[in-house]
Amino acid sequence: xxxxxxxxxxxxxMCNEEEHTVDCDMRRxxxxxxxxxxxxxxxxxxxxxxxxxxxxxxxxxxxYCKQLKDLKDKYQKVYGPLTxxxxxxxxxxxxxxxxxxxxxx
Amino acid sequence: MWTYxxxxxxxxxxxxxxxxxxxxxxxxxxxxxxxxAASLRYLSQRFGMPDQxxxxxxxxxxxxxxxxxxxxxxxxxxxxxxxxxxxxxxAGLSAYYTDHGVDVYPxxxxxxxxxxxxxxxxxxxIANLQEDLAAxxxxxxxxxxxxx
Numbered sequence: 001x002x003x004x005x006x007x008x009x010x011x012x013x014m015c016n017e018e019e020h021t022v023d024c025d026m027r028r029x030x031x032x033x034x035x036x037x038x039x040x041x042x043x044x045x046x047x048x049x050x051x052x053x054x055x056x057x058x059x060x061x062x063x064y065c066k067q068l069k070d071l072k073d074k075y076q077k078v079y080g081p082l083t084x085x086x087x088x089x090x091x092x093x094x095x096x097x098x099x100x101x102x103x104x105x
Numbered sequence: 106m107w108t109y110x111x112x113x114x115x116x117x118x119x120x121x122x123x124x125x126x127x128x129x130x131x132x133x134x135x136x137x138x139x140x141x142a143a144s145l146r147y148l149s150q151r152f153g154m155p156d157q158x159x160x161x162x163x164x165x166x167x168x169x170x171x172x173x174x175x176x177x178x179x180x181x182x183x184x185x186x187x188x189x190x191x192x193x194x195x196a197g198l199s200a201y202y203t204d205h206g207v208d209v210y211p212x213x214x215x216x217x218x219x220x221x222x223x224x225x226x227x228x229x230x231i232a233n234l235q236e237d238l239a240a241x242x243x244x245x246x247x248x249x250x251x252x253x
Contacts, residue, residue: 035112042169049161082111099113100179 030075037068114172119183124196127184134177135211135219138243144170146224150233178209
């Protein structure tokens with residue numbers, strides 16, 4: 001089963017144990033990477049607010065923004081939107097658990 | 106304006122119910138040195154800030170505090186969501202439960218509701234920045250106290 005077919009996989013998914021584990025691991029890894037990038041960007045932005053001329057920080061900020069955009073596009077395509085700005089053919093905003101109920105995600 | 110990101114800034118997955126702990130942690134949500142106060146402090150001070158850098162940093166930190174608020178709310182929710190009525194009573198949360206049920210209400214550990222009196226917006230940039238330094242220090246002390 002591809003990730004696309006298995007798009008509703010969450011902790012309470014119906015797919016078999018092996019696929020569940022593989023897909024959940026992949027999903028957890030992706031969201032963790034997204035979270036790291038979001039955090040890095042937030043903190044770099046705070047630094048840049050008071051050090052706008054720092055080329056090294058600016059370069060790192062650009063790099064993380066690009067990585068985040070690519071990864072978020074990839075994640076949202078499979079697991080549904082992370083923001084309401086993501087276009088869907090079907091309204092998938094309701095499908096996934098909310099962050100306070102999500103456990104490791 | 107803001108756009109919601111459907112994720113926590115740091116994942117929270119609490120497996121043990123502990124309403125007694127939630128009763129203390131809720132202060133970091135809506136108490137005098139909590140995240141709501143922090144966020145509102147910075148976001149309200151933005152408007153009168155004349156300096157470009159300071160305006161940006163008040164805006165961006167005030168925004169990040171909202172992400173912290175969501176994490177603290179999640180902690181309180183997960184610590185209490187499976188608690189039995191007996192556990193709630195034992196933790197001294199029956200009064201809270203009577204008024205707020207399973208919602209996470211912005212209040213201090215002692216039970217009084219969130220009060221904007223805990224933050225200052227003086228309309229004076231230097232006075233405001235001093236208040237921010239003091240608030241940050243208090244927030245830090247609060248975090249330390251919880252580690253003890």
